[in-house]
Ligand SMILES: Nc1ncnc2c1ncn2[C@@H]1O[C@H](COP(=O)(O)OP(=O)(O)OP(=O)(O)O)[C@@H](O)[C@H]1O
């Protein structure tokens with residue numbers, strides 16, 4: 001067992017909110033101007049009224065700091081100047097004064113997408129300091145974790161017809177075994193009409209880049225960390241379709257949100273930019289664009305110092321890569 005070492009001082013990248021609180025449409029009292037983040041696909045529903053991750057009006061998200069040692073550990077991770085920044089959500093320093101609740105203020109990785117398709121892939125969920133009880137509890141949740149190396153924690157996938165999202169939670173992920181994990185991942189890339197093969201290959205490239213970072217480092221071990229993957233599900237970017245995007249208002253009327261209400265301003269700007277050279281308007285451009293997907297590492301409440309490679313994390317990445325590559329071969 002290792003002793004956790006808090007990396008650096010507790011500082012920065014915390015939003016310290018003592019500001020006015022507003023009531024959301026659901027009546028929840030939230031931080032000033034914030035709304036529940038409708039693109040959260042996994043993770044704790046903690047924070048004020050168990051809302052979970054919040055979306056700030058400025059387009060960032062606020063993740064409430066967990067109780068020590070998890071929260072401070074995650075905050076300190078973000079304050080490190082690692083050559084890993086390109087694979088992390090951007091964070092900003094914002095301090096609004098004294099308050100009880102502390103928040104990590106992070107780039108919303110889904111923000112630039114009109115119909116973000118989102119998947120959260122988790123790794124082993126106990127760290128070296130976990131009690132025997134927690135260790136056993138976590139293993140019992142997904143005994144195949146050691147063998148498969150990752151767990152599908154949640155996903156939200158846009159379906160073209162009918163115009164809606166389908167979601168799967170971690171219980172779906174836990175139902176996937178060695179023989180079905182590929183089908184589970186395939187669902188993330190299927191829009192009801194076709195497999196988004198190019199999104200698969202772009203995501204593979206990004207994961208390969210993360211793997212290269214892990215192959216070059218021996219300082220840190222990541223436990224209970226996640227990979228967040230996003231690609232554009234909008235039909236305007238698939239096979240040259242020029243369908244008019246659904247009006248955000250129309251989307252709200254349907255049971256399952258069609259696009260994030262939080263992103264409705266982007267839907268509008270997307271529409272108004274149809275006559276301009278919006279990057280998502282042209283299928284060919286978009287599909288060749290390396291930036292058409294996002295793969296970011298998130299959730300760093302259990303990052304521990306080390307002096308050897310994180311073999312377990314790399315094992316999960318390699319298995320994930322080979323499963324995605326298999327999807328492309330089929
Ligand atoms: N930077 C981000 N951009 C967009 N969505 C995010 C971002 N960070 C987190 N999320 C969303 O919030 C969810 C939970 O995030 P995260 O894993 O950091 O929370 P957590 O409560 O610490 O999770 P856990 O309970 O697994 O420890 C993710 O699955 C994702 O949907």
Ligand SMILES: O=P(O)(O)O[C@@H]1[C@H](O)[C@H](O)[C@@H](OP(=O)(O)O)[C@H](OP(=O)(O)O)[C@H]1O
Nearest residue numbers: 043066070125126134138141170224301302
């Ligand atoms: O997804 P589930 O089934 O809700 O399981 C939780 C999840 O694995 C969290 O990652 C873990 O918190 P940490 O990673 O922060 O330890 C939490 O532990 P906890 O119950 O000890 O809080 C688990 O209960």
